[in-house]
Amino acid sequence: MTKPEPVARLLRMLFGPLVWAAHFLLVYAAESVFCRLLDGPGHSIFVITATAIALAMVLLRSSAAMRLKPAASSDHEGFLLRVEMSLSALAGLGILYVGTVGALLPACR
Amino acid sequence: MTPIRERATLDAAAATLPRPEGELDKLEAAWKLPRGWRILSAVNNTVVGQFYIATAFLFFIFAGILGLLIRLQLAVPGNDFLPQETYNQIFTMHGTVMMFLFAVPAVEAAGVLLLPQMLGARDLPFPRLGAFAFWAYLIGGTVFFCTLFFGTAPSGGWFMYPPLTGAQFSPGVGADWWLLGIGFIEISAIAGAIEIIVGVLRTRAPGMTLARMPIFAWSMLIFAFMIVFAFPAVILATILLELERAFDWPFFIAARGGDPLLWQHLFWFFGHPEVYIIFLPAAGMVSMIVPAMTGVPLVGYRLIVVALIAVGFFSFGLWVHHMFTTGIPTRSLGFFSAASMAVAIPSGIQVFAWIATIATGRLRATVPALFVIGFLLIFTLGGLTGVMVALVPFDRQAHDSYFVIAHLHYVLFGGMVFPLLAAITYWAPAFSRRPLSERLGRWAFGLIFAGFNIAFLPMHLTGLLGMPRRVYTYPAERGWDWLNMVSTLGSFILAAGILVFVFNIVRHFRPSGSKPAGDIWGAGSLEWLPNHTYGLRSVPRIDSREPLWEQPGLAREVDAGAHYLPGTATGTRETIVTSPIEGEPEYVMRLSGPGWAHVVAAAGTAGFFLLLTVKLVVPAALCAVAAIVAMVVWMWDCDPPSAGEVDIGGGLRLPTYASGPNSHGWWAVAILAMVAGALYLSFIFSYLYLWVVSPTQWPGGAALPPLASTMLPVAALLASGAALFAAARLLRRERLPRIGLAALLALGALLAAAAVGLDLWAQWQAGVRPQANGYGALVYGHGVLQVQIVSAVVAVGLFAAARSLAGRLTAARRAVFDNLALLWAYALAQMLFGLALTHGFPRLVAEGLPS
Known part of the structure; x- marks a missing residue:
């Protein structure tokens, strides 16, 4: 019976890109809110914190996936795990790119 | 239901041979095609797919002719070949038709035609939906194109920026044609996308795990999901602009609390992924053709899957790179510039994987291989200029110049048209009694490759010399004349190549359902089976x-x-x-x-x-x-x-029946709910965006409907949910009270509709008017979205009620109810959230935050 497991499995595979998307949306939307309510530095701290948290989430999930890999029950399970780890690596790079912008460029201008 | 998962055999065949007499006759009778003109009623993916591709190619030729008219007008300075307004209509239609009536439908058509064969399915899961999408596209697209002959075509450019396209500056029906026509065609594209997702995920041959799925199917899966999340943004934009034009609801009028930049955000949230929506299936085609032409498996299959998924995600973080010159804060521009750099990595992975595959095997210089090589060269150049325009300082210089025209044609023509021409040549023998001519194909490739580069390479220079896009003529002393002349000559060489390609098809393509030429390339995937x-x-x-x-x-x-x-x-x-x-x-x-x-x-x-x-x-x-x-x-x-x-x-x-989360219909409705969710999220973005740009328009507590006015709508929604719950319980009974079930379904759906009506009435009573300002327009725009989702619930609810009365909805035959329940639950959630948003947020910002 196809219950939500396959959907949950596919979503797990997409964990890295989903974190990237959430991080991207958050830091972009936050600039408008911070610049309207607070001064620029608040946003810088927010971006750096959000980036650190997002990277930590991706790393933690990747290390969990790496531990699971040797025990992958089938070829396709191993395939999904490897795809997941590669996606996480790319997503981590994307998060780092965006986070670096937050650290280097001025806010609210 | 207990599916039997035991594996029959690994090496031996599943069914005994010889097969019983008459078995094949019955199979043929079930799948018999209508004869003569009745073929138009066919729903087989092979028939609809070929109609679909032929129509898309026809629009490609029409839009290409418009491109030639543009080039004729620009061939010499001070030309008066076309009047300005006609020129505006022509370039608008060229872009619009190429993007909406050719590129997306062409790749969707390729999916409809190829996927079932490639996946080992007999057809896609919703054949009539696929055929519906095709006919809607054909009729809508043809009428839309014909507006050009009556001088009523849109003229505001393919991305239709307001205020130029608002009622004040575009008072005719041209913009309305675009908004209603294209909005409608996008709905047909979404229908196709739903079919493709369910088809790829649920109708693969036994044993075809995700790890064994053809790359083309992966690319179509991601393509379809991108449509699900990207298209609703532009559908919302078209709804809002049409409401503004028809009823003066000022979503995009800055002086009245709207903002024209909102359109740009919504449009490009669709528009940038759109580039990859077009490119990914083309990349999928290349990933199928390269192994066949080299005789070795694709190098880096897994990395290509990773690249496709990553591009699918990253492409949603690029939309502002079309808006670098709109005054957005530097840091925000940096975010999008960084994301634009990031997307180059997965795109590069694919290019290197193709090159590695070619290097591993021995490439046969067939016509599909030539078009693939042409694609690699041209798309890579387009990608490199893409990295250039992703840099904010460079983009400020090149923005809206012919450099951008050159870049986008290198990406789109190189990235989509070359692979499509390769694909048509490559897959023709799977559907035609004879393959296309290699000789004519080589001529076509040579002319197209040379013509394309002669036409578009000089445009980089024309742009850097300062020629803006969309000007209908230019003075001689600017120094753009010889470059434009070269481009015009190139465009006619390109057109000659397309003509040879079309002649090749007319001369050699002979559709055959039973005796196609077959696997002349020695390929390895299932579509080459008989x-x-x-x-x-x-x-x-x-x-x-x-x-x-x-x-x-x-x-x-x-x-x-x-x-x-x-x-x-x-x-x-x-x-x-x-x-x-x-x-x-x-x-x-x-x-x-x-x-x-x-x-x-x-x-x-x-x-x-x-x-x-x-x-x-x-x-x-x-x-x-x-x-x-x-x-x-x-x-x-x-x-x-x-x-x-x-x-x-x-x-x-x-089993031969399934309902609920296991069934293909439920999956389709779940994806439809995602579409509705994406549409609603785009609206929430618009709502918050207009608050950010015009917070003073937001009324204080006194000007809002009293909180007590939400009690009735909330009660109606809860009662609607209770009716759904009660209907679900009733449906479990063996002796089903048909009338009671029908009454519950109809009443429950109508209660949800009443909730929307009551809320809008409360807003009206409080004095909120849609024409007053951006805030009022948003409140009623929100109402339009709620009416739209509740209308779907009412329509399906009444349909289910009718089926109950007819005895077609029972405990064992309940797929219609389960599908309705999913849509209904989503609609109730959206409507409850909507009440919190429209009544809670204005109070929150009035009392809690400075404005």
Whole structure:
């Protein structure tokens, strides 16, 4: 019976890109809110914190996936795990790119 | 339901041979194509797919002719070949038709045509929906294109920026044609996307795990999901702009609390992923062609899958890179510039994987291979200039110049048209009695490759010399004249190449359902097995990514009926539904056959939108009624009762009915709910965006409807949910009270509709008016979205009630109810959230935050 497991499995595979998307949306939307309510530095701290948290989430999930890999029950399970780890690596790079912008460029201008 | 997952055999065939007499005749009878002019009522993916591609190619030629007219006008300075307004209409239609009537439909058509064969399915899961999408596109697209001949075509550019396209500066119907026509065609694209997602995830051959799925199917899966999340943004934008134009609701009028930049955000949230929506399937085609032409498996299959998924995600973080010159804060520009750099990495992975595959094998210099090489060169150059315009300082110089025109043509023509031409040549023998001519193909390639570069390479320079896009003429002393002349000459060489390509098709392509030329390339994927109107005679178990290479006798076995489902198990059209990850058989799905209802529904839907554009309200309403009646007729027989378990060979017995989360219909509704969710999220973005740019428009507590006014709508929504819950409980009974169930369904759906009405009434009573300012427009715009989702619930609810009365909705035959329940639950959640948003947020910002 196809219950939500396959959907949950596919979503797990997409964990890295989903974190990237959430991080991207958050830091972009936050600039408008911070610049309207607070001064620029608040946003810088927010971006750096959000980036650190997002990277930590991706790393933690990747290390969990790496531990699971040797025990992958089938070829396709191993395939999904490897795809997941590669996606996480790319997503981590994307998060780092965006986070670096937050650290280097001025806010609210 | 207990699906039987035991594996029949690994090496031996599933069904015994020889097959019983008459089995093949029954299969052929079930899948028989209508003859003569009745072929228009066919729903087979091979027929609809070929119609679809032919239509898309026809629009490509039409839009290409418009491109030639543009080039003729610009060939010499001070030219008066075309009047300015005509020129504006022509360049608008060139871009619009190429993007909306050619590029997206062409790749969707390729999916419809190829996916079932490639996945080992007999057809896609919703054949009539696919045919409906095609007919809606054909009728809508043709009428839209013909507006050009009456001088009423849109003229505001393919991305239709307000305020130019608002009622003040574009008072005619041109912009309305674009908004209603293109909005409607996008709905048809979404219908196709839903079919592709369910088809790829649920109708693969047994054993075809995600790890063994052809790359083209991966690319189409991601393409379709991107449509699901990207298209709603532009659909919302078109709804809002049309509301502004028709009823003066100022969403995009800055002086009244709107903002024209909101359009740009919504448009490019769709528009940038759109580039990849077009490119990914083309990349998928290349990933299929390269191994066939080199004779070795694709290098880096997994990395290509990773790259496709990553591009799918990253491309949603690029939309502002079309808006670098709009005054957005530096840091925000940096975010999007960084994301634009990031997307180059997965794109690069694919290019290197293709090069590595070519280096590993021995590339045969066939016509498809030549077009692939042309693609690699041209797309890579376009990608590099893409990295250039992703840099904010460079983009500020090049923005809206011919440099951008050159870049986008290198990306889109190189990234999509070259692979498509390669694909047409490559897959023609799978559907035609004879392959296309190699000689003519080489001529076509040579002319197209040379013509393209002669036409578009100089435009980089023209742009850097300062020529802005969209000017209908220019003075001689600017120094742009010789570059423009070269571009014009190149464009005609390119057109000559396309002409040779078309001549090749006309001369050699002879459609054949039973005796195509077949696998002349020695490829390894399933679409090269002997295909008939019913697809494969029998469906093999898949153990590798290139089954034809791994199992040399497979074609013979499959055609002899030695594998699964060698006949028709229920006497009708059917295909095997498999699990989404492992591809294990779960049940046998019965498919719709030919009919006219979906054609009438498509014509009625198109007529409704198009007649509404020219304010012919009564004929438009009649078309809507015709469409609804046709849809009811179409859907009435779509949920046949179970035919029990059937034997599909190899010891596998499968059920013939499924409902709820296991069924293909439920998956389709779940994806439809995602579309609705994406539409609503785009609205929330618009709501918050206009608050950010015009917070003073937001009223304080006193000017809002009293909080108590939300009590009635909330009560109505809760009662609606209770009716749904009660109906679900009632449906479990063996002795079903049909009238009671019908009454619950109808009443529950109408209660949800009442909630929307009550809320809008409260807003009206409080003095909120949609014409007053951006805030008022948003409140009623929100109402429009709620009316739209609740209308769907009411329509399906009444349909389910009618089925209950007719005895077609029972405990065992409940797919319609389960699908409705999912949509209903989503709608209730959206409506409750909507009440919190429209009543809570203004109070929150009035009391808690400075404005």
